[in-house]
Amino acid sequence: MGCVSSKQRPFRRKSTLASEKRSSRFDSSRRVDEWIQPQVVFDRSSSKRDAKDSKLIESEMLSSNRFCDHQVEKILENPQLAVHDQELRKVPCPVVKPGIEPKLDRWNSIDSKVRLIEFEKLSSKRLSDHHQIDKEPEAQAVVPQELRKNLSVAAAPKDTELKQVVSAGWPTWLVSVAGEALVDWAPRRASTFEKLEKIGQGTYSSVYRARDLTHDKIVALKKVRFDLNDIESVKFMAREIIVMRRLDHPNVLKLEGLITAPVSSSLYLVFDYMDHDLVGLSSLPGVKFTEPQVKCYMRQLLSGLEHCHSRGVLHRDIKGSNLLIDGNGVLKIADFGLATFFDPKARTVALTSHVVTLWYRPPELLLGASHYGVGVDLWSTGCILGELYAGKPILPGKTEVEQLHKIFKLCGSPTESYWRKHNLPSSAGFRTAIPYRRKLSEMYKDFPESVLLLLETLLSIDPDHRSSASSALQSEYFKTKPLACDPSCLPKYPPSKEIDAKLRDEEKRQRPEKQERQDSQGRRSHERKAIPPIRANHSLSMSMDKPYLDLKSRNESFKTFKEERTSHVPVPEYPNMQTRNNQSGERVSYSGPLMSNRNVAKSTMYVKENAPPPRYPPSRVNPRVLSGSVSSKALLDQPVTNQRRRDRRAYTRADTMDSRHMTIPIDPSWYNPSDSKIYTSGPLLEQPSRVDQMLEEHDRQLQEFSRQEQKAREDKTDKCEQS
């Protein structure tokens, strides 16, 4: 391994010095770089660096651990800055005055629950204790003993490993929350990357395309937003890292590294760069998926899931936009921000039911289950399979109640034995005298037999009947012709994320000129010009080849879809979500379905209201979102990212508002709110007054609906009598 230059020696000496000092109590006023110094080792043989690069790296080793977050950002934009330490020092830093070393004051001064852990405490008490900062039951979920032997990283590092982690230069706050994931790893330095353009915007992250200068390849850098003062945000960030470090499979996005520095509180996750996601790909103009292609994607999805489940990981947010596809057609499951560990044998640890994007959320979670397993990911997979063949989302509910209603209408009401077996918290309000009959095969009679068979299994109401990813891979679906093709045989598509980013850049470049022109044309109009959509507005129904569907049935299925939608109380029109740009001209992340027509987009806005809890919630709350009088129009006017950037309080509120947005009439004989104490899932119901409010509102809506129906009936009778 590495060659150590003479310039590194002082580090070694300092490092020894530092370890001596560690035996004394940690003094926060002491310079951080005196306390912990990174032991940097480079593998020069494997890199293609020239002399200039070596200088860059050496210089970076000397100085990067003193960079503040702002300077780290600057290095990522221009790695050459790191060569000239003095130059970098000239970069104005809003946080740190030149010459003054940043300290971890913020981390030190925060809530006692999450204090900076002193080294000796850390090694004697062990990291696992410190993970108890998590109060949510799900976060205490541990890796089952029998699974640990399969894991490359032990659940809690040994003392020796801990020492290595700390001396590798990881910031202490990260060691305290994700130490086990950092064993045998060293942080990557910002100056070994060159940030190119922004390619994605998640709710709690920004994703950039970047060049890895060390390995000379293109990567994706996901900058995660979290706040060291906010334990929840740190916890979610840490869990994503811990989970991803335990996974290693061609169909699971691999966490290649982390960019951070001992004194930095910003963090970048390094991933292989992926050209597409399934939603983006399906909406590329002219793209038509063939059946072997769909099977190829489904096989890869199930293989990735099989791996996650075998390692005790539930993804809990399987949807098209989290399935990334590279230039060679390889699909990888991404975004483990909501993932958790589970014990397949003993389901003793309670998990939150408030996970999975609404349209892909299984009935047991909607009914508030807190003990569940692989079935949740399999249900979402079934929804994706159905969507790929139907060309539209198969269960596009707008509220949790409506979602459950749609599920029962399609998949049948749960049986008495289901209710008895699962004993779910919110079951009371949803048990009906006249149950819905299962209509899946009737509804999708045009699907090939083997597709229907798999769909029937994956969309079983009882999660125990959904079987497993492994058995789905063994199903007739993958044995029936046309067989799944190899990813390498798939058509090559232009890298859609890059195209999007280029279009955005172009748009940004042109905007000031346009703005100037507009301004010079007169300041009469205060209207903000709509930014043209980046992607064409194609739905999957148009983009998938369906040789098994004749024209008649295509029209019929379209008619059913139209009827389904028009039977709903009208929803106001608003711009398409997927192609919608935020005010800065960036394409916002799309968490909805695999199709993107206007009607579907409408639903998605509501889905956003139901989106899973924030992973890295910001500390600020958008007062507009919090306002009780906020109209749906007001919500719709906001860029999606803003909508979802809420802290837990705001999120709880938004979900409570869910019932107010309920524009779809629910059959009162099916759902009886007076019978139900709870209809949303657990964590939303912290404040009983809100629940009362919500139920009152629900009652009011139902009464209003009955009144309207009654009136319509009377009008009809009157008309009949007159004629």
Ligand SMILES: Nc1ncnc2c1ncn2[C@@H]1O[C@H](COP(=O)(O)OP(=O)(O)OP(=O)(O)O)[C@@H](O)[C@H]1O
């Ligand atoms: N390795 C990658 N290569 C290319 N694009 C990526 C990569 N990882 C993530 N992205 C894109 O970046 C965006 C946000 O990523 P991600 O979903 O991981 O963030 P998030 O904050 O968890 O988002 P969400 O709000 O959807 O849950 C998505 O559009 C995704 O397609």
